[in-house]
Amino acid sequence: MKISYGLYMVMTNPVVGYEECARAGVRCGVPFIQLRMKNATRDEIVSEAWKVREVTRGTDSLFIVNDDVTIAKEVDADGVHLGQGDMSLAEARKIWNVPGKIFGLSTHSEKQAETAIDQKPDYIGIGPIFPTPTKAIADPDLGVERAGAIAKSTPLPHVVLGGIDGTNLAEILQAGAVNYCAVRAIMQSPEPEVEIRKLQNIWAEYIL
Ligand SMILES: Cc1ncc(COP(=O)(O)OP(=O)(O)O)c(N)n1
Ligand SMILES: Cc1ncsc1CCOP(=O)(O)O
Numbered sequence: 001m002k003i004s005y006g007l008y009m010v011m012t013n014p015v016v017g018y019e020e021c022a023r024a025g026v027r028c029g030v031p032f033i034q035l036r037m038k039n040a041t042r043d044e045i046v047s048e049a050w051k052v053r054e055v056t057r058g059t060d061s062l063f064i065v066n067d068d069v070t071i072a073k074e075v076d077a078d079g080v081h082l083g084q085g086d087m088s089l090a091e092a093r094k095i096w097n098v099p100g101k102i103f104g105l106s107t108h109s110e111k112q113a114e115t116a117i118d119q120k121p122d123y124i125g126i127g128p129i130f131p132t133p134t135k136a137i138a139d140p141d142l143g144v145e146r147a148g149a150i151a152k153s154t155p156l157p158h159v160v161l162g163g164i165d166g167t168n169l170a171e172i173l174q175a176g177a178v179n180y181c182a183v184r185a186i187m188q189s190p191e192p193e194v195e196i197r198k199l200q201n202i203w204a205e206y207i208l
């Protein structure tokens with residue numbers, strides 16, 4: 001799994017719709033595209049998940065389903081992302097025991113990032129960096145320096161998130177993060193491709 005790639009796109013309520021947003025991500029070569037539909041029925045999620053599966057199949061974009069390993073398995077996604085309050089990675093791996101599938105895990109503190117190592121996720125999420133309305137009950141924000149320090153010290157691949165946009169991405173990279181999600185910054189745009197490319201350009205200028 002790539003370790004330094006920049007943007008990991010999490011799709012929650014994109015104004016252009018999930019399928020179109022996924023197409024924009026694929027056109028931009030975004031390596032991970034996550035479907036994160038909160039407050040939707042299982043049927044609604046499965047229906048969108050199949051569309052995103054078709055859009056991403058055979059492309060450079062891996063398709064990750066949030067929260068529910070049974071949906072990830074049903075639509076033959078490339079991976080699942082689980083939080084501290086979701087099913088454990090061990091349980092999810094029992095349900096979806098297919099080599100090569102990606103299992104991501106959220107962390108919200110130094111301790112959780114440390115504890116994650118034994119669970120052997122393919123990557124960890126680290127956040128939130130800033131307060132965010134995107135997650136209904138978000139953990140306390142870590143701030144830029146603390147999130148960067150966790151990103152630098154963990155031996156696991158990471159992606160930081162929470163309140164990231166074009167105005168603060170550079171300072172977040174400066175603090176030590178390499179990969180990041182920006183949810184509202186992309187989802188609220190009628191032209192997600194434009195926003196994705198802006199973020200990718202900042203990252204490329206900073207990291208490459
Ligand atoms: C890449 C990535 N990192 C963290 C999260 C958050 O997952 P979780 O803590 O389970 O919260 P919800 O997203 O389910 O509300 C994520 N989805 N993706
Ligand atoms: C799902 C999640 N987990 C921690 S912060 C977050 C949401 C980040 O969204 P935004 O980029 O809109 O602040």
Ligand SMILES: [Mg+2]
Pocket residue numbers: 066067081082083086
């Ligand atoms: Mg979750």
